[in-house]
Amino acid sequence: MFTGSTRPTHRRVRDSAPLAVGDSLERRAAASSLLAGFGSSTLRAKLLVPPARAMGEGGELAAEKHVRYIVTVEKKKDSFESLVMEHIRLNGAYWGLTTLDLLHKLDAVDAGEVIQWIMSCYHPESGGFGGNVGHDPHVLYTLSAVQVLCLFDRLDVLDVDKVADYVSGLQNEDGSFSGDIWGEVDTRFSYIVICTLALLHRLHKINVQKAVDYIVSCKNLDGGFGAMPGGESHAGQIFCCVGALAITGSLHHIDRDLLGWWLCERQCKEGGLNGRPEKLADVKFRCPFLKLFMFFITLSWHHRFD
C-alpha cells in the first residue's frame, strides 16, 4: 500500500472527457499515491488534449456561457430558490467548481475567497464541515469541502487527521456509516467517508472489510444496491456503493453482467436516463452510462433523490 509518511503533493491531472467528475479527483489521489513512496515532488501529469478539443465530438460546448452561468449563480444568494438550498451551498460549490475545472476555467473564481469561505464552514471541535456558515457538521459537506480543496491543491489548510477522525469515527459496529452524530445510516455515507479518506490518504482509519461487508449486504436480487439492507435499487445508491467498492478494490462482489444490464436499462427511449425502472428520465441522472467494466458513473447529484 502506498502510504508514504511524507505528505504527498497533489498533481493536477486534467481529464478531457466530460465524465470525469469524481474521476479527476481519483486520478489525483492515485497519481500522488503512486509516487508518494518515491518522494518525487514536482511532476505535473497533464493529459495532452488541448482545451479546444476537450469538448468532445459532435458539436462545441459553449464553454464561455457555462462559465458565466456558474459565476452568476454563485452571486445570486437571495432568491427563494437559493435560500431553500442555502444549507447545501458547499455541495453546490463543488459541482460548480468541478465544472469550471473541467472547462479549464477554474481561474474564473478567486481561490483565496473560496477557500476562506469553505473554512468558515469548518467546525474545529468535531472536525466536520457544515453545508454553509452556521450549519451543523455532516459528512455530506465534509466530502465536498475536501474535494474543493483538492481542486485547488490546498489540502494544506486542513488538519487532515482531525477531519479524517471525524468521518472515520462515524463508522458503526456493523460496518455501516452514520451521516453525523444523530445516527442516520445510508450507503451514501459509506461512499462519502471512503472517498474522503481516500483523498486524504487515511483509508486505514476505518475497518475497510466491515465497510465492504455492509455494502455487500445491501446488494439486491437485481444486482443493484439500496440505501440499507432490503432497500430498493436506485442509480444514486448504486453509484455510491459501486464507488466505495471500486476505491477499496472490492468490485469482485458485484455481479457485473446483472448490474450492467440493469443500469443499461435506465436509458429511456428519448435518450435520457432514469434512476429506477418505470420512472421518468431526469437530467440529474446525467450519466454517461458505460457498459459492464466501466464503473465511474457521474451524477449531477442533488441532495435528494427522486
Add this chain to the structure above:
Amino acid sequence: MHGRPRRPDKPEDAAAAEAKAAKLRDLQTQVLRNHHSHTYSKEALGLSFKLLELNPEAYTAWNYRKLAFQHNLGELSELEAIKSSIDDELRVVELALRQNPKSYGAWYHRKWLLNQKLAPVDFKREFGLLDKLLKVDARNFHGWNYRRFLAKFMGVPEEEELKYTMDKISDNFSNYSAWHNRSILLSNLLTQQKKGFESKQKIFSEEFELVTQALFTDPSDQSGWFYHLWLLAQTSSPENPQLIALWPSNGAKLSLSSVREANDKQNTPFSFSSICCYSLKEGILPIVLFFNEPVKGLTPSSVSLNSDLVVGKDIQWRPLSVTNSGHSNCWVTYLEVSNLEYCSSQQFSVEISIPNTDDIVSRSGSIYNCPVNFTFTFEPNNIDSITKDTDLIHDPISWDCSEPLPSHVKPSCIHFDQLKITNALIQEESKWHLERLSDELDLFRELPDDNSKFAKLTLARLLLACAAIKSRGSSLIERRGYCEEALGLFNDLICLDPSHKRYYEDERSLVLMDQLTCNMESFMKYCSVQVLPNLAPLNHVQLCRLSLTRIGFVERLLWVQMLDLSHNNLRSIEGLEALQHLICLNVSNNQISSFTALKPLTEMLSLKVLDLSFNKIGAHPINTTRYVCPSPFSHKVEACEAFEECQKKHINVEEFWDAILFFKHVNLVQLGFEGNAIANKENFRTLVVTLNPSIKWLDGACVH
C-alpha cells in the same frame, strides 16, 4: 421541479417571490441563532416548526428540534406530557412530509423518535400515514424503507408483509418497489424455512404464474421482467458448485517435451500426446481445475494429490482470476517435473482426489459436495536438455503458417474432457428445473411477436438456461439447438434495440463460443498445428473474424497452446487466464483499450509471443478497467522496483503505470504493438525492453 416548463417571471410574481424569500431568510437566521444559543423556548420551537414546514430540507433545524426535545424532556416526568411532546414532533414530520414526501430529514426524525422508545408506538397511526403516502406514490422508496423499519420494529411477520406486496401488485402490476420487496421477503422466508415456505419448487412455481400474468397483461412494463429474471436465476443454477473441467483429463497419457526429438523426421506423424512443457521456470506442469462458479478453499487437505514425484510435498492451489478476491472459477497447481531422476520411457502417475470436504465453498456459502478421483500419467522426454526457455524460440513466429490437422487425428487426442460428474441430488434438481423452464419456454414462444425486446431477451435467456441444465451430466452437444435459436434472437435484438447493442453483442459472443466449442467434431475445423524448428508441435486454434466482443467457455480450451483471436471486436479477454498452456496469443485488430484489460495474460507462465497490434491502447485518456484489476486507484497495488527501474530510465511512471504493471509480470520473446496510440509515445519501447530483457523481436524487427 420536474416536467414544468420554465417561464419568465411577471412583475407581481417577482414581488411575491421576494416577500417569500425574505420570510424564509428571517426564519433561517432566527432558527440558527436559537440553535447556537441553545434557546429551546416554546416561541423558538414555534419558529423552527414554521421553518421546517416551509423548507423540510433545512437539516440543522431537525438537529435543533432533537436537541430541544431532549432538553425539554428533562423537565417532564408524567407519561402524558412525554407523549404530548412526542406527538408534537410527529406532527412536525407529517407536515414536512406533506410539503416534501421525500425529505430525508423528516423521515429520519420520525425514525429517531420511535427509536427513543419513550412511549408505545401508535401502530395504526404509523401504518395509516404510510398507506396514505404510498397511495399517492406507490414508488416512494422512503416510504418503503420506513415500512420495512416499522415492520421489523413492531415485529410484523414477514408473511403479512408479503400479503401487502401482493395487494400493491394487484392494484398495479407496474410496481417495481412492491416486486422488489416481495423478492426480499421471499428470500428471507425460504432461507429461514418458515411454515409454508419449505419447498422452493412450490413457491417459485407460484411466483412464475404470478409474474407471467403481469408480463402478458403489459409486456412493456419493466418491473415484471426484472422479477422474472430473478426467478429464472433461482430456478436454473444448481444449488452447489460443480466441477466442470480439468486438465489433464482423467486417464490422459502425456509425453512431456519441449524440444523436437532429435531423431524426428519430417514425415513422422506428430504425436498429439506431446505437450510442450514451457514456463518461466523449466519443467513445470500446470494442473487446472475449473468450476461452474467462483469458489474458494482449495488446499492440500481439501484436494489431495498423490504421485511418485511429490511424496511429502505440500501442493498449493492458486486461484486464477483477474481480481484478487480469493474466489475463482479456475484453480491451478504447478507440478515440478524437472530435476527428475529417471531412465527413458519411465512413466509417472498422478492421482488427484477431492474427498468429502466442507472446505470448498461458493460465494453464497454452498459447499462443493461431489467427491471425485482422477488419474493421469506422464512421460518426461528430453527435459534435461532444456536450455533457458527463451532460447528455444529461434525465429519469430508467424501466424499464417499453421498446417491443418492430419485427417487421422481424432478429437479425443486433444486433451479436453468435459466432466460428467453429477450425483443423484443434482439430477433430481435438474429435472424440476428443466420441467419448469420448458413450460416457460413454451409460454414465451407463444407470445405474439410484437417485437417486445424483453420478450425476446427473456426467451433467449430461457433457452440458454435450458441448454445449461440439459448438458449437465450428459453431452455438451445437446446445447447446439438452443444456441442456434438464441443466436437468432440476439441478432434480432441488436436491430430492435440498438442503444443496448453492446450488451447484446457480448451475450451473442458468449453464445457463439458455446456453439463452436460444444461439439469437438465440428470444432476441429478451427484447429491446426504449428510446426516449428526445435519445438514440439503446438496446438493452434483460430477464432478470427467472428465479431467476438467477449470470451467465454474457456474451460473447453484449457489445452490450447497457440490462440488466434485477431480481427474480432474484443474489448476484454477475461477468462483467458485459465489457459495455462498458452505460449502464443494473437489479439491484433481488436478493440482492446488499455493494459489493465490485458491482466489475464499476467497469469500465464508460458506466454512468450504476443501480438497486440492495431488495438486502441493509449487512445483514450481514461482507462476504464483500472478499478476492476488491482491498481493504485483501487488501493491494492504494492510498491515495486519496476517503478524505480523505469524512473531511472526517465520513463514517466504516472503515464505508464499500467504498462509497467503489465510488462513486469510477463516475459515475452516476441511482441507486436504497432497501430496502437501508445506505440508513438516516447520511451514506450525502452519500457518494454527494460522490463522484458529476453525480448528478441518488436514489431517484426530484431531488438538487439
